[in-house]
Amino acid sequence: MVHAAAGEVRAEVPASCRAQIRAGAFTGQTAGLAPGFVQGNVIILPDSHAGDFLRFAQANPKPCPLLAVGEPGNPHLPSLGADIDIRTDLPRYRVFRDGIADADDPLEIGDIWRDDLVTFVIGCSFSFEEALIQDGLDVRHVSLGRNVPMYRSTIPLVPAGRFGGGMVVSMRPFKPADAIRAVQVTSRFPAVHGAPVHLTDPAAIGINDLMRADFGDDPVIGPGEIPVFWACGVTPQVAVEAAKPPIAIAHVPGHMLITDLRNARLAVI
Amino acid sequence: MVHAAAGEVRAEVPASCRAQIRAGAFTGQTAGLAPGFVQGNVIILPDSHAGDFLRFAQANPKPCPLLAVGEPGNPHLPSLGADIDIRTDLPRYRVFRDGIADADDPLEIGDIWRDDLVTFVIGCSFSFEEALIQDGLDVRHVSLGRNVPMYRSTIPLVPAGRFGGGMVVSMRPFKPADAIRAVQVTSRFPAVHGAPVHLTDPAAIGINDLMRADFGDDPVIGPGEIPVFWACGVTPQVAVEAAKPPIAIAHVPGHMLITDLRNARLAVI
Structure with missing residues (x-):
C-alpha cells in the first residue's frame, strides 16, 4: 500500500491504492490511506430502485450527499477516477437480498454484477x-x-x-x-x-x-x-433494510472507495 | 423615537435616534431601535490607561472586538456617525472611580469630560x-x-x-x-x-x-x-473593576451607542 508522507498530497496515490485493493492485496479498512483524497460510501441498487433512491438522497442531503451516480450497468465512475471499477475497487462488500445482509462479505462482486445495477457514491466523514x-x-x-x-x-x-x-x-x-x-x-x-x-x-x-x-x-x-x-x-444501508430491494450492494463500514477528488476541493469557503 | 418598518433599513434612522437621546427624550434600553444598524458597548478611559486597554482588547478579541477608538479628549467618532458626541449620545452612563461604580447613572457626562479621555466602542451581540x-x-x-x-x-x-x-x-x-x-x-x-x-x-x-x-x-x-x-x-467593565483607573465611563448594560454601521457589513461571508 502506498502511504504519502505527512502533509503531502500525491496525485498518483489514490490509483495506486485502488490497484492494490483490486488485486486483492489489501482487504482492510481504508482510514488513513491516501491522505488528502476523498473516500466514499457506496450503495449499488437495481435500476428499478434507482429513481426512488435518487429522490431519497436529494431529500436527505446531510446523510446522503451524492458525489457521483453511475450509469445503469456501467461499473465505472470516471468523475472519481479514470480507472475505477466498482466491482473490484472496494476492500470488502456487503450484499443485501430483500433488505437482509448475506452472512459473508465478499472481496469483489464481479460474479453478481448485473446490467441494471446503478452505483451511488456518497460523501464520507x-x-x-x-x-x-x-x-x-x-x-x-x-x-x-x-x-x-x-x-x-x-x-x-x-x-x-x-x-x-x-x-x-x-x-x-x-x-x-x-x-x-x-x-x-x-x-x-x-x-x-x-x-x-x-x-x-x-x-x-x-x-x-x-x-x-x-x-x-x-x-x-x-x-x-x-x-x-x-x-x-x-x-443508505438502513434505508435498504426498509426498502428491501431484491439486491443491494454496499461497502462494509470503514472499507471505502478511494477517489481522486481532493478533500480540500470539497470546502465551500 | 424613529422606528423603521420590519425589514426596512433607513440610513437616517440612527442619527434620528441619537438626536432624541442627545435631547434627553429617550433614556431607556436601545434593543430594537434602528434595526439593521450596529450598536456598540462603550468604555471611556484616561489616556494613561488607554495603551494597556488597547493591548487588552487586542489580546481578547472575542469579548472586546474594537469597532472604533477616539482621539484623546475628542468626544467625536466620525467613523461611526458624523454627528456622534459620546458625551450625550448614550441613553445612560455608568461612572467608575477607582473601579467602583457611582450610585447614580447619569444621562450625560459633559460635566465630567476631560481632555485626556479616550473612547473605545466595542461590538455588541x-x-x-x-x-x-x-x-x-x-x-x-x-x-x-x-x-x-x-x-x-x-x-x-x-x-x-x-x-x-x-x-x-x-x-x-x-x-x-x-x-x-x-x-x-x-x-x-x-x-x-x-x-x-x-x-x-x-x-x-x-x-x-x-x-x-x-x-x-x-x-x-x-x-x-x-x-x-x-x-x-x-x-471591559469587569476589567475596570480590576484595573481601578481614577475614572472610567461606560454605558449602562443595554443602553448602547447607536451607530451608522450596518449589521450586514460586519458579516465576513
Missing part, C-alpha cells in the same frame, strides 16, 4: 475528520486507532418511495469549546455531511446506550466531553 | 441576534421582551497591564440542533463576538447558579434546551 485534525482537534477514534462509533437514531428521514427510516449518525466526543470549533470546521464541508445534526443528550435522538455503538467501535469519552453527532453515510 | 432572528431561531430574551442574561465566568482573559480577570458571558438557550445553527450564524460575525465560547455545563466556566444572572435579566430556559454562552461586551 473521513474528509472532514482530516480538516478537524489539521485544525488541532483530537478526533478520539482516530487518535486511538479505532473505527468511529455509529448509531441508529430516531431523527426522521424524508421518505421517498420505499426508502425511509431513521438517520444513522456518527459520534465524536469533544470538550464544549472544541465542539463549537468542530461545528465551524465541518460546516465548510456540506458535501461530506457538513455540520453536526445533534449534540449532548443521546436519548433526545433515540440513542439509549451511548457506550454501545450499533456500527463501528464503542466510544471512548473523556471527562467534561459532550457527544457530538453527525449524519452518517451508513444511512 | 445585538448585531448577531438580528441575524439569528432572521434565520428563524427563537432568541428567548428578545421574544420575551427581556434583557439578555449575563454572567461573570472563570474563562481567563489575557491580562494587559492592569486589565484582566474573568470573561463576562451572555447566555441564550437553544435546542441542540438550533444551537448548532446558532454557531454557524454567529461565526459570520467576528466583529460582534462571533461564535459561542461555551455550551452546556455552566459550572465548567464557573457559573454556579445559571438561573440567577449577574447582569441583565434572569434566563427563561425551556425543556430540552441547552445554555449557549457568548463572550460579552460588558467584560
Whole structure:
C-alpha cells in the first residue's frame, strides 16, 4: 500500500491504492490511506430502485450527499477516477437480498454484477475528520486507532418511495469549546455531511446506550466531553433494510472507495 | 423615537435616534431601535490607561472586538456617525472611580469630560441576534421582551497591564440542533463576538447558579434546551473593576451607542 508522507498530497496515490485493493492485496479498512483524497460510501441498487433512491438522497442531503451516480450497468465512475471499477475497487462488500445482509462479505462482486445495477457514491466523514485534525482537534477514534462509533437514531428521514427510516449518525466526543470549533470546521464541508445534526443528550435522538455503538467501535469519552453527532453515510444501508430491494450492494463500514477528488476541493469557503 | 418598518433599513434612522437621546427624550434600553444598524458597548478611559486597554482588547478579541477608538479628549467618532458626541449620545452612563461604580447613572457626562479621555466602542451581540432572528431561531430574551442574561465566568482573559480577570458571558438557550445553527450564524460575525465560547455545563466556566444572572435579566430556559454562552461586551467593565483607573465611563448594560454601521457589513461571508 502506498502511504504519502505527512502533509503531502500525491496525485498518483489514490490509483495506486485502488490497484492494490483490486488485486486483492489489501482487504482492510481504508482510514488513513491516501491522505488528502476523498473516500466514499457506496450503495449499488437495481435500476428499478434507482429513481426512488435518487429522490431519497436529494431529500436527505446531510446523510446522503451524492458525489457521483453511475450509469445503469456501467461499473465505472470516471468523475472519481479514470480507472475505477466498482466491482473490484472496494476492500470488502456487503450484499443485501430483500433488505437482509448475506452472512459473508465478499472481496469483489464481479460474479453478481448485473446490467441494471446503478452505483451511488456518497460523501464520507473521513474528509472532514482530516480538516478537524489539521485544525488541532483530537478526533478520539482516530487518535486511538479505532473505527468511529455509529448509531441508529430516531431523527426522521424524508421518505421517498420505499426508502425511509431513521438517520444513522456518527459520534465524536469533544470538550464544549472544541465542539463549537468542530461545528465551524465541518460546516465548510456540506458535501461530506457538513455540520453536526445533534449534540449532548443521546436519548433526545433515540440513542439509549451511548457506550454501545450499533456500527463501528464503542466510544471512548473523556471527562467534561459532550457527544457530538453527525449524519452518517451508513444511512443508505438502513434505508435498504426498509426498502428491501431484491439486491443491494454496499461497502462494509470503514472499507471505502478511494477517489481522486481532493478533500480540500470539497470546502465551500 | 424613529422606528423603521420590519425589514426596512433607513440610513437616517440612527442619527434620528441619537438626536432624541442627545435631547434627553429617550433614556431607556436601545434593543430594537434602528434595526439593521450596529450598536456598540462603550468604555471611556484616561489616556494613561488607554495603551494597556488597547493591548487588552487586542489580546481578547472575542469579548472586546474594537469597532472604533477616539482621539484623546475628542468626544467625536466620525467613523461611526458624523454627528456622534459620546458625551450625550448614550441613553445612560455608568461612572467608575477607582473601579467602583457611582450610585447614580447619569444621562450625560459633559460635566465630567476631560481632555485626556479616550473612547473605545466595542461590538455588541445585538448585531448577531438580528441575524439569528432572521434565520428563524427563537432568541428567548428578545421574544420575551427581556434583557439578555449575563454572567461573570472563570474563562481567563489575557491580562494587559492592569486589565484582566474573568470573561463576562451572555447566555441564550437553544435546542441542540438550533444551537448548532446558532454557531454557524454567529461565526459570520467576528466583529460582534462571533461564535459561542461555551455550551452546556455552566459550572465548567464557573457559573454556579445559571438561573440567577449577574447582569441583565434572569434566563427563561425551556425543556430540552441547552445554555449557549457568548463572550460579552460588558467584560471591559469587569476589567475596570480590576484595573481601578481614577475614572472610567461606560454605558449602562443595554443602553448602547447607536451607530451608522450596518449589521450586514460586519458579516465576513
